[in-house]
Every structure is written in C-alpha cells, then in structure tokens.
Amino acid sequence: MKPPAIRRQRNVPAERRHREGRSQERGITMVLVAIAMIAIIAMAALSIDVVTLYLAKEEAQRVADSAALAAAKVISLSGITGAPNDSTNWALICGGPSSPASQAANAVGQQSTVGSIASIVSITYSAGGSAPSLTCAGFPFATGVNNPMVTAQVTRAGLPTFFSRIWGNTGNTVSASATAEVFNPSNSGNVGNVATGSITPVQPRCVKPWIVPNRDPLYAFPVGGNYCDQAGGGACQTLVNTSTGAITHPGISTGGSSTNGVIGETFWLEPNCIHTGGRCTPRNTKPQANYWNTAHQAWLELPPSLEYEPGEAPTTTPVAIPSSCNTGRPYEEAVAGCDQATVYQCGVQHSSAFPPNQVDLNENPSAGTNDTMNGVKCLIHQTSETDTTPDGQDVTNLTTYPFQILPGANDPLTKFGLASTTPITNSSSVVSLPIYDSDVDTIAGSGTSPVTIVGFLQVFINLVDPWGNVNVTVLNVAGCSNGTGTDPVGNPVGGSSPVPVRLITPQ
Numbered sequence: 001m002k003p004p005a006i007r008r009q010r011n012v013p014a015e016r017r018h019r020e021g022r023s024q025e026r027g028i029t030m031v032l033v034a035i036a037m038i039a040i041i042a043m044a045a046l047s048i049d050v051v052t053l054y055l056a057k058e059e060a061q062r063v064a065d066s067a068a069l070a071a072a073k074v075i076s077l078s079g080i081t082g083a084p085n086d087s088t089n090w091a092l093i094c095g096g097p098s099s100p101a102s103q104a105a106n107a108v109g110q111q112s113t114v115g116s117i118a119s120i121v122s123i124t125y126s127a128g129g130s131a132p133s134l135t136c137a138g139f140p141f142a143t144g145v146n147n148p149m150v151t152a153q154v155t156r157a158g159l160p161t162f163f164s165r166i167w168g169n170t171g172n173t174v175s176a177s178a179t180a181e182v183f184n185p186s187n188s189g190n191v192g193n194v195a196t197g198s199i200t201p202v203q204p205r206c207v208k209p210w211i212v213p214n215r216d217p218l219y220a221f222p223v224g225g226n227y228c229d230q231a232g233g234g235a236c237q238t239l240v241n242t243s244t245g246a247i248t249h250p251g252i253s254t255g256g257s258s259t260n261g262v263i264g265e266t267f268w269l270e271p272n273c274i275h276t277g278g279r280c281t282p283r284n285t286k287p288q289a290n291y292w293n294t295a296h297q298a299w300l301e302l303p304p305s306l307e308y309e310p311g312e313a314p315t316t317t318p319v320a321i322p323s324s325c326n327t328g329r330p331y332e333e334a335v336a337g338c339d340q341a342t343v344y345q346c347g348v349q350h351s352s353a354f355p356p357n358q359v360d361l362n363e364n365p366s367a368g369t370n371d372t373m374n375g376v377k378c379l380i381h382q383t384s385e386t387d388t389t390p391d392g393q394d395v396t397n398l399t400t401y402p403f404q405i406l407p408g409a410n411d412p413l414t415k416f417g418l419a420s421t422t423p424i425t426n427s428s429s430v431v432s433l434p435i436y437d438s439d440v441d442t443i444a445g446s447g448t449s450p451v452t453i454v455g456f457l458q459v460f461i462n463l464v465d466p467w468g469n470v471n472v473t474v475l476n477v478a479g480c481s482n483g484t485g486t487d488p489v490g491n492p493v494g495g496s497s498p499v500p501v502r503l504i505t506p507q
Contacts, residue, residue, distance in 0.1 A: 149179055217305055266473045314339060388463075477498075
C-alpha cells in the first residue's frame with residue numbers, strides 16, 4: 001500500500017519548500033509594482049493637469065487685470081470724468097462693445113493666449129454702487145459720477161487635459177475677473193464711489209514745473225467785447241472749486257472752445273516772467289489769464305492765454321530724461337523728462353506741506369534761458385520752435401469727440417512703421433500741471449514762495465514757441481480742495497495721471 005501523499009510532502013526538504021514560497025511571493029511583487037507604476041503615472045498626469053489649469057488661471061487673471069486697466073485708461077484719457085452729467089459723450093466712450101473703452105479691453109485680451117487659444121473678454125461698467133451693465137449709458141448722471149468702474153471677465157473653455165481624458169473629459173474651463181476704477185478726486189467727498197465726506201487727494205508722478213493759477217482763460221468771456229482779467233472784462237472763473245474740489249465748468253467742448261465745458265479748451269501757457277535775464281522778474285504780482293500789457297497797449301500773447309510760474313526743480317536727485325536730450329539745468333530736465341523727486345501734494349496747505357511745493361523765480365523759463373523751449377522740443381519731438389504748425393510732434397483732432405491723438409513724424413512709433421492716421425493712447429505730449437490757490441497765495445518778487453496745490457490740469461502740448469510759450473489743449477481736470485473746510489483724508493492716490501486708474505479687486 002502506498003504511503004499517504006501528505007507524508008510525501010513531509011519528506012520535501014525545508015530548503016526546497018522555502019524556494020517555492022519565495023517564487024510565489026515574487027509574482028505578487030510584480031503585480032504590486034505594476035499597480036504602483038499605474039498610480040505613479042496617473043499622479044504625474046494629474047499633476048500636469050493641475051499645473052496646466054493653475055497656469056491658465058494665473059494667465060487669465062493677468063489678462064483680466066490688463067483688460068480692465070486698458071479700458072479704464074481710455075476713460076481717463078478721454079476726459080469724460082470732467083463731464084459727469086454728459087450722458088451723450090459718456091455713451092461714446094463706454095457705450096457698449098463697439099465703444100473705445102470696450103475695444104481697448106478686448107484688444108488686450110486677444111493679444112494674450114490662455115491655453116494657445118485667445119480668451120473671451122466680457123466688459124461691464126458700474127458707478128456709485130449701481131448694478132453692472134454692458135454700457136455706461138445708464139450711469140446715475142444726476143449724482144455726478146466721477147469715478148466709473150470697469151469689470152473685465154475672462155473665460156477660456158476647452159483647455160487641453162491629460163489624465164481626465166480617461167473619464168471622457170476633453171477640456172476644462174477657467175475664468176477670472178478684475179475691476180479697475182478711474183478715480184477723479186473732484187468733489188469726491190460728495191459724489192462718486194468715495195463716500196467719506198472728505199476729499200481724497202491725488203499725487204501724480206512726473207508733473208511738469210509749470211504752476212498755473214486757478215483761472216480758466218476761456219470761461220467766462222467775452223464781457224462787453226473784452227476778455228476776462230482784462231480791464232473792463234471782469235475776472236476769469238476758477239478751474240476748480242477750492243472748497244469742494246469740484247470742477248467749476250465741467251463738460252466737453254470741441255474745436256478748442258469753452259462752449260460746453262473746460263475739457264477740450266485750447267490756449268497758451270506763457271511764463272509770468274520778463275523775457276530777459278537769467279532769473280524770473282514777474283510781469284504781474286499775480287499771474288493772470290489773457291494778460292493785457294497796459295504799458296504797450298497790446299496783448300502779450302493773443303488770447304486765450306494763461307500765465308504760469310516756474311516750479312522748483314530738484315537739484316540733488318537726477319531727473320530721468322531721454323538720451324536724445326541735451327543735459328540742461330534741473331528745470332529744463334524736469335520739463336524734458338520725468339521728475340519723480342518733486343511730489344506735488346494736492347489738497348495740503350503750504351503751511352503744513354513737507355516738503356513744500358514752491359514757485360522758484362531763480363529760474364526764467366522764457367527767452368532768458370530758453371529752458372522751457374528746449375525742454376518741450378525734446379519732450380514732444382518738435383523740430384523747430386518757429387513753426388506755427390506741427391513739424392514732427394504728435395497732434396490732436398479736436399473737431400469731434402472723442403478726441404484722437406495721432407502720432408507725428410518724429411514719434412518713435414511712426415519710425416517703427418505705425419501709420420500717422422492710427423490713433424494712439426500713449427504720447428509724451430500728454431502732461432500734468434499743478435494748479436495753485438492764486439486767490440490766497442502770495443508770490444514773492446524773487447526767490448522761492450510756497451504755494452497750495454488745489455488741483456491738476458492734464459493737457460496735450462501742441463507746440464512751443466521761441467519765448468517759452470506753450471500751446472496746450474485740456475484733456476482732463478482734477479480738483480482736490482485747498483485743505484480748508486473739508487480736509488483731505490487717507491493715503492493719496494498715485495499714478496502717472498491726475499485722474500489715475502487702479503485695480504480695486506483683491507489680489
């Protein structure tokens with residue numbers, strides 16, 4: 001009789017049984033490794049999907065920020081914030097998808113590709129707590145909207161994925177939004193998006209050292225056939241209200257006139273200095289508009305014109321100027337370049353401002369030094385100061401609104417092939433000027449005098465003549481009070497414009 005099988009198993013050597021067990025374990029390990037490899041590959045693919053979506057989200061946010069800021073910049077440069085109740089012209093700037101502000105935002109959105117395909121940009125507008133809409137035509141104009149807001153919504157669908165394709169998902173969608181505000185401080189204590197009851201100050205950068213009196217040379221005149229500030233013509237109205245910061249004559253005019261408002265006015269800025277000598281000898285104890293030379297019974301410059309005082313330029317901090325400009329005195333460099341060292345503190349009385357904003361009569365910006373002429377020619381690319389028409393600088397079209405800025409023959413963009421008929425939004429001819437409280441401040445006959453800045457003019461420089469007279473067109477006005485009555489509060493709003501644009505969405 002054969003022995004039982006189990007007994008035969010007992011006779012198998014222990015070493016052999018150990019080898020057989022290890023062989024079985026080796027098969028299980030290979031299965032586990034295969035499963036682990038699948039998991040690792042899946043995690044790697046998933047991480048690629050996550051990183052792809054994360055980068056697409058970040059890019060979408062950058063597109064949204066840029067689109068909102070682009071639309072806001074168009075609104076700021078258009079000067080429409082200086083016409084808070086002009087619903088017709090508001091509709092021309094941000095009145096729907098075909099408006100300049102919306103087109104600028106979409107142009108920025110289409111330049112950036114999220115996931116290799118252009119993103120879809122949706123632009124809406126709002127103001128003063130109003131509900132967002134596709135157009136700004138419905139703003140509550142009766143309350144005087146000065147600070148419109150632009151919201152850009154960016155959406156990108158069908159982003160390519162890898163791991164999620166296993167479940168049949170062929171694409172994902174990312175979206176982002178950003179809101180930018182166009183902040184005009186004028187009357188900001190009473191209207192707009194600021195409801196503090198106090199006026200919010202602004203501090204634009206690179207302000208030109210032409211301190212202008214609070215006088216509008218085109219409003220109101222004529223009186224009895226005479227211009228304002230001429231004998232018998234009455235006094236010119238102010239540019240801004242020194243109590244509320246509101247614009248005195250809001251609205252938009254065409255053709256360089258003042259028919260419907262201060263925006264679009266064209267006049268001459270002329271130095272309140274005699275045309276000889278190395279220092280400024282004032283012609284008038286107070287700068288005037290449309291100055292009538294009584295001694296010679298003639299206009300110093302054909303009206304409309306506004307006298308300005310030279311501002312104090314930095315002497316220790318270098319001013320960034322274009323390499324093509326000859327290095328001149330600090331005042332000339334401040335005209336030709338970007339003076340960031342001088343901070344014009346709008347809405348702060350000169351008695352408490354530190355450092356103070358000062359008129360500096362040690363400089364003669366007229367024909368005594370030619371500093372204004374040389375600085376402006378370099379700044380705006382003007383070829384000759386004797387030409388009465390543009391000869392290389394950028395130009396404006398004032399016949400219809402919205403106004404257009406066209407590149408001149410000497411503009412760097414033209415030299416790179418941009419057509420002279422293509423409107424541009426950036427120009428070195430667009431500058432900011434401080435407005436001082438000329439009804440209160442007294443200018444000494446020599447040396448420096450502190451002044452209170454009550455607002456800013458944003459102007460387009462058309463040309464300069466041999467005597468330092470500068471022909472300008474008003475693009476926007478910002479008022480911020482004189483620091484009495486309703487005091488400015490909080491941190492000032494900065495930027496390259498007196499009507500700055502800023503992102504107000506949390507980042």
